[in-house]
Amino acid sequence: MFALLNDNLEIKLRFLERQDNPRVRKWLQDPYILDLTFVIPGPEKRATLPFDEKMMDQYIDVLLSDRSRKTFAIEVDGNHVGNVGLKEINFETKKAELFIEIGESDYRGLGVGKAAMAILMDYVFTQMGLDEMVLEVLEFNQAALRVYQQLGFELSHRSGWHYDQDGRYWQVWLMRLPKARWTFCRQQLNLPGNLVTKPLL
Ligand SMILES: CC(C)(COP(=O)(O)OP(=O)(O)OC[C@H]1O[C@@H](n2cnc3c(N)ncnc32)[C@H](O)[C@@H]1OP(=O)(O)O)[C@@H](O)C(=O)NCCC(=O)NCCS
Numbered sequence: 573m574f575a576l577l578n579d580n581l582e583i584k585l586r587f588l589e590r591q592d593n594p595r596v597r598k599w600l601q602d603p604y605i606l607d608l609t610f611v612i613p614g615p616e617k618r619a620t621l622p623f624d625e626k627m628m629d630q631y632i633d634v635l636l637s638d639r640s641r642k643t644f645a646i647e648v649d650g651n652h653v654g655n656v657g658l659k660e661i662n663f664e665t666k667k668a669e670l671f672i673e674i675g676e677s678d679y680r681g682l683g684v685g686k687a688a689m690a691i692l693m694d695y696v697f698t699q700m701g702l703d704e705m706v707l708e709v710l711e712f713n714q715a716a717l718r719v720y721q722q723l724g725f726e727l728s729h730r731s732g733w734h735y736d737q738d739g740r741y742w743q744v745w746l747m748r749l750p751k752a753r754w755t756f757c758r759q760q761l762n763l764p765g766n767l768v769t770k771p772l773l
Contacts, residue, residue: 573585573692575687583684585644585647587644587645589636596655597628599654599675600628600631601623605673609673635655638659640659640661642661643657644692654684656671656673656689659671661700663702667702667705667706668705671707686763689720693705693723697754703751706746708744708746708747710744712742725748727745731744
């Protein structure tokens, strides 16, 4: 699967591989990423920081081998800059949960996240045959909320609470994107001009 941005950045998704471990480890140690994502929710979704080597490797093992997940590396012009994927894939209910992080800060705000998610949505709704995507997002994560809303995700309900290292509580919102809404929003989206998706090899 790949996409081309207007300024000719090439965005590709490929399956995450064991050799990607150093970059995933680096992002797992970035407080910006950890504050905005639910990497490994502990009891009551409390942050489980800091990650030691063993925990990081355990998480990467989950990304690579959990059968209810599919994890893709996002490549921009051949550089691995983040990951996007599905978890809790359920072929009976035809639902899955989305997650994403652009780990390399230089690549945030360039349209990479939106393009990567658009590629993935095309894949899940056409090739995987799923009917609905859901995700969880923290109430203050403005960048993520904006991208998700642009893609067509709508707020459903508060799915829980998250407390940070300082003990502050935040709402966790559940957002939904049914296939029919993606089909509609895909046409309205201001997507990269040359966005093309191809079957994943
Ligand atoms: C959230 C995230 C995936 C978005 O990816 P991105 O590549 O930075 O976003 P894009 O460049 O595709 O931006 C898409 C839209 O969101 C807007 N946006 C991007 N960053 C923003 C910010 N910090 N505040 C407000 N809007 C923002 C962009 O302006 C763009 O809108 P436009 O098309 O109208 O200009 C990325 O910032 C990230 O990885 N953040 C850290 C991890 C995280 O929060 N993951 C999600 C957990 S739920």
